Amino acid sequence: xxxxxxxxxxxxxxxxxxxxxxxxxxxxxxxxxxxxxxxxxxxxxxxxxxxxxxxxxxxxxxxxxxxxxxxxxxxxxxxxxxxxxxxxxxxxxxxxxxxxxxxxxxxxxxxxxxxxxxxxxxxxxxxxxxxxxxxxxxxxxxxxxxxxxxxxxxxxxxxxxxxxxxxxxxxxxxxxxxxxxxxxxxxxxxxxxxxxxxxxxxxxxxxxxxxxxxxxxxxxxxxxxxxxxxxxxxxxxxxxxxxxxxxxxxxxxxxxxxxxxxxxxxxxxxxxxxxxxxxxxxxxxxxxxxxxxxxxxxxxxxxxxxxxxxxxxxxxxxxxxxxxxxxxxxxxxxxxxxxxxxxxxxxxxxxxxxxxxxxxxxxxxxxxxxxxxxxxxxxxxxxxxxxxxxxxxxxxxxxxxxxxxxxxxxxxxxxxxxxxxxxxxxxxxxxxxxxxxxxxxxxxxxxxxxxxxxxxxxxxxxxxxxxxxxxxxxxxxxxxxxxxxxxxxxxxxxxxxxxxxxxxxxxxxxxxxxxxxxxxxxxxxxxxxxxxxxxxxxxxxxxxxxxxxxxxxxxxxxxxxxxxxxxxxxxxxxxxxxxxxxxxxxxxxxxxxxxxxxxxxxxxxxxxxxxxxxxxx
Numbered sequence: 001x002x003x004x005x006x007x008x009x010x011x012x013x014x015x016x017x018x019x020x021x022x023x024x025x026x027x028x029x030x031x032x033x034x035x036x037x038x039x040x041x042x043x044x045x046x047x048x049x050x051x052x053x054x055x056x057x058x059x060x061x062x063x064x065x066x067x068x069x070x071x072x073x074x075x076x077x078x079x080x081x082x083x084x085x086x087x088x089x090x091x092x093x094x095x096x097x098x099x100x101x102x103x104x105x106x107x108x109x110x111x112x113x114x115x116x117x118x119x120x121x122x123x124x125x126x127x128x129x130x131x132x133x134x135x136x137x138x139x140x141x142x143x144x145x146x147x148x149x150x151x152x153x154x155x156x157x158x159x160x161x162x163x164x165x166x167x168x169x170x171x172x173x174x175x176x177x178x179x180x181x182x183x184x185x186x187x188x189x190x191x192x193x194x195x196x197x198x199x200x201x202x203x204x205x206x207x208x209x210x211x212x213x214x215x216x217x218x219x220x221x222x223x224x225x226x227x228x229x230x231x232x233x234x235x236x237x238x239x240x241x242x243x244x245x246x247x248x249x250x251x252x253x254x255x256x257x258x259x260x261x262x263x264x265x266x267x268x269x270x271x272x273x274x275x276x277x278x279x280x281x282x283x284x285x286x287x288x289x290x291x292x293x294x295x296x297x298x299x300x301x302x303x304x305x306x307x308x309x310x311x312x313x314x315x316x317x318x319x320x321x322x323x324x325x326x327x328x329x330x331x332x333x334x335x336x337x338x339x340x341x342x343x344x345x346x347x348x349x350x351x352x353x354x355x356x357x358x359x360x361x362x363x364x365x366x367x368x369x370x371x372x373x374x375x376x377x378x379x380x381x382x383x384x385x386x387x388x389x390x391x392x393x394x395x396x397x398x399x400x401x402x403x404x405x406x407x408x409x410x411x412x413x414x415x416x417x418x419x420x421x422x423x424x425x426x427x428x429x430x431x432x433x434x435x436x437x438x439x440x441x442x443x444x445x446x447x448x449x450x451x452x453x454x455x456x457x458x459x460x461x462x463x464x465x466x467x468x469x470x471x472x473x474x475x476x477x478x479x480x481x482x483x484x485x486x487x488x489x490x491x492x493x494x495x496x497x498x499x500x501x502x503x504x505x506x507x508x509x510x511x512x513x514x515x516x517x518x519x520x521x522x523x524x525x526x527x528x529x530x531x532x533x534x535x536x537x538x539x540x541x542x543x544x545x546x547x548x549x550x551x552x553x554x555x556x557x558x559x560x561x562x563x564x565x566x567x568x569x570x571x572x573x574x575x576x577x578x579x580x581x582x583x584x585x586x587x588x589x590x591x592x593x594x595x596x597x598x599x600x601x602x603x604x605x606x607x608x609x610x611x612x613x614x615x616x617x
Contacts, residue, residue: 019045020111024118030097031211032126032153032183038092040107040118048086054110055080055090059103062447063371063387065092073368075389099124099153099182113555115374125211126183128152131317132205136223142193147205148317150185158208159188162219163201177314180270180282180324185314199224260289260320264345267358269438270326277435278328279394283343283356285310286322295346295353298327301339331436334393336471363443364472365391370464370481376454377487377520383451386466386479394436394444397469397476400429403462420465428452460486490561491590492518494597497582503604505574513584513597516563517556524587525550525566526594532579532601546570578604 021043030036038057055067057080065074067090072080077095084091090109094101102124108117130149137143149159155176161168168190176184188205204219265284285293296310310323325343333339342357365388372384388396404419423429430451436444448466461483469476495514503509515525527548528537540546547569553562566584585596 019043020109020114020116022107022109022116022118024107024120026119027121027123029123029125030094030101032099032124032181033096035093035095036097036122038094038105038107038120038122040090040092040109040120042088042090042109042111042116044088044111048088048111050082050085052112053085054108054115055085056106056108057092058106058108059101063368094122097122097124099126110374124153126151126153127211128157128207128209128216130205130207130216130218132218132220133315133317133319135203135220136225137194138225139194139196142191144189144191145203146187146189146315148185148187148315149207150314151179151183152209152211153183154210155184156210157184157186159186160206160208161188161190162204162206165202180268180284187315194222194224196224198222260287261351262286262288262293262345262347262354264343264354264356267341267343267356268442269444277331279331279334279436280326280328281341281343281358282324282326283345284322284324285345287316287318287320288322288347289320291321293323293345294348294351295344296325297344297346298325299342299344300329300333331394334395336393339393358442363390363392365389365396365468365470365477367466367468367477367479370466370479372481372484375487375520376459376484377489378454378456379489380520381451381453383449384464384466384481385447385449386468387445387447388468389445390443391445391470391472392443393471394438394446395471396436396446398433398446398448399423399467399469399476400431400448400450401465401467402459403465418463423450454484454486456486456488459484487519487560489590490517490519492516492523492586492588492595494584494586494595497584497597497599499599503572503577503602505572505577505604508569508571511568511582511584511599512565513567514563514565515553515586517561518553518563518588518590519561520589521553521562522589523553523564525564526585526587527566527568528583528585528596530581530583531576537581537583540568572602572604574604577602 023039023041025039028036028038040057050070052069053067054069055065056063057065057074057078065078065080066072067080067082067085070082072082074080079093079095080090081093090107092105092107102122104119104121106117106119108115128149129151130147132145132147134143134145145161147159147161149157157176159173161171170190170192172189172191174187174189176186178184190203199222201222202219203222204217207216209216263286265286267281267283270280270282281298285296291313293310297304310325313321313323315321325345327343329341338359340357340359342355344353344355346353368387368389370384370386373382376382400423401420402423404421423431425431432449432451434446434448436446438444450464450466463483464481466479467476468478492515495516498512498514500509513525515523525548527540527546529540529546530537540548548566549569550566551564553564555561556563568582568584580602581598581600582602583596583598585594587594
């Protein structure tokens with residue numbers, strides 16, 4: 001099977017005559033924790049020169065990997081192979097997929113002056129597991145049969161209790177509980193009072209989920225202890241309990257509690273923050289019994305901030321319990337080295353507490369280069385962005401500056417004499433400092449954005465600077481945008497419509513309209529026709545009779561404007577096109593109303609037919 005049948009070609013933002021093509025899969029699926037390759041192939045019509053190649057991958061609007069002129073960088077767990085790029089393969093490898101990796105991805109490939117992009121969507125799946133801890137019951141006693149289903153993603157799941165193949169409707173379904181890794185748990189419980197005749201009935205729990213090729217099912221024959229042949233055993237058991245008294249029961253309870261002492265995970269920072277300015281710390285408390293916990297206490301730098309009840313309780317197959325404790329602290333509090341966040345878990349008043357802590361280490365942020373658009377047009381808003389990753393603690397100071405430089409002394413690399421103008425939110429500038437978040441649970445990341453509408457007078461040849469301060473840095477880090485070249489919008493110039501001097505009925509003809517020296521690149525071309533005797537032009541929208549070809553504009557020789565030639569192809573019909581007029585109309589952001597050129601009245605060889613001539617046919 002050829003590549004074209006496997007991948008969907010997407011061509012956007014190209015230029016006329018371009019040989020650059022890009023191919024992506026519309027969607028991909030990956031199991032949680034597995035690796036996945038998001039396919040993106042490109043063709044430049046010949047060998048790939050890496051020094052002319054630019055590749056960027058985005059998840060939503062967040063850039064996660066890039067390769068620019070033989071230099072690459074990416075977030076942890078994501079990579080693009082330089083070796084594969086030489087063969088036209090810009091696919092993105094995610095080494096261990098998480099729930100937070102799910103979403104729409106964009107692959108942007110630039111080569112020379114051309115740029116195309118393709119899109120694909122990653123869907124993350126985690127298969128559910130199930131267990132049925134209760135498989136027997138006594139007669140005349142209401143008994144609950146829970147079916148525990150856990151570790152699945154997405155949250156849509158169908159769980160069904162069946163008896164002898166018949167679906168049971170008298171069931172109770174718990175609300176899905178979210179785990180720290182993004183997966184879900186739930187329990188479906190069937191409760192009834194069995195009789196001796198129910199013994200041997202086949203009960204089963206069935207789970208249907210998108211991650212399963214076929215439903216997951218576990219079944220068992222119900223074991224019902226009948227009253228007649230168990231009465232003596234029950235009396236004997238009760239006699240033993242009475243004889244042993246409270247001492248035997250206490251020994252059993254202590255042994256059970258000792259065997260089910262909580263297991264407490266390390267403290268991690270959750271990836272999803274709500275509200276944005278509060279950092280959620282979490283620990284998982286697993287395999288404890290009984291369900292009640294005496295104390296969960298969070299503290300920061302020795303000061304107790306909160307006593308917290310756990311959330312997301314779930315019962316395990318061995319009848320022990322698991323839960324998650326989440327505590328939030330304002331992000332502004334995470335502002336110094338050595339800061340410690342602690343949690344203490346105590347199962348009962350007499351048990352020693354289990355303690356965990358996380359400390360702000362000496363980890364400085366890595367600051368990316370400023371991301372900016374390929375072209376900057378006067379009057380059209382742009383956004384510059386800068387990304388900081390890998391730091392702890394999470395608080396950063398972010399300041400944006402604009403240089404104010406004299407063009408008379410400007411030369412490549414000059415920074416002496418620059419005046420740095422600090423920017424604030426205003427009518428001219430919109431600053432989003434970003435909020436810290438995390439992906440690995442141990443360090444922070446943040447993206448800041450600066451949006452404004454450029455003007456030639458203020459911004460031409462100037463730079464924008466992102467300055468990042470952190471407690472680990474003696475001197476703030478700076479990233480420069482490079483000089484902005486602000487293009488001035490130019491209105492399109494329309495040439496006369498090119499056409500044959502004489503049109504011959506039945507022979508195809510092409511009308512050409514040349515449009516030149518316009519900027520920016522985007523414009524719209526429409527062809528219209530007015531027949532003989534008609535008062536108004538009508539839009540041509542039937543490709544079967546009138547084919548219109550308007551390719552992507554190409555850069556002019558000055559590299560500051562664009563040209564394009566739009567063509568209309570049709571076959572003249574004597575009765576319809578004699579005396580007709582065709583018009584090419586152009587819309588552009590520089591024009592308050594469309595600009596148009598007309599062919600004038602068309603003349604067909606042989607002249608018009610008179611009404612009396614119709615008798616010939």
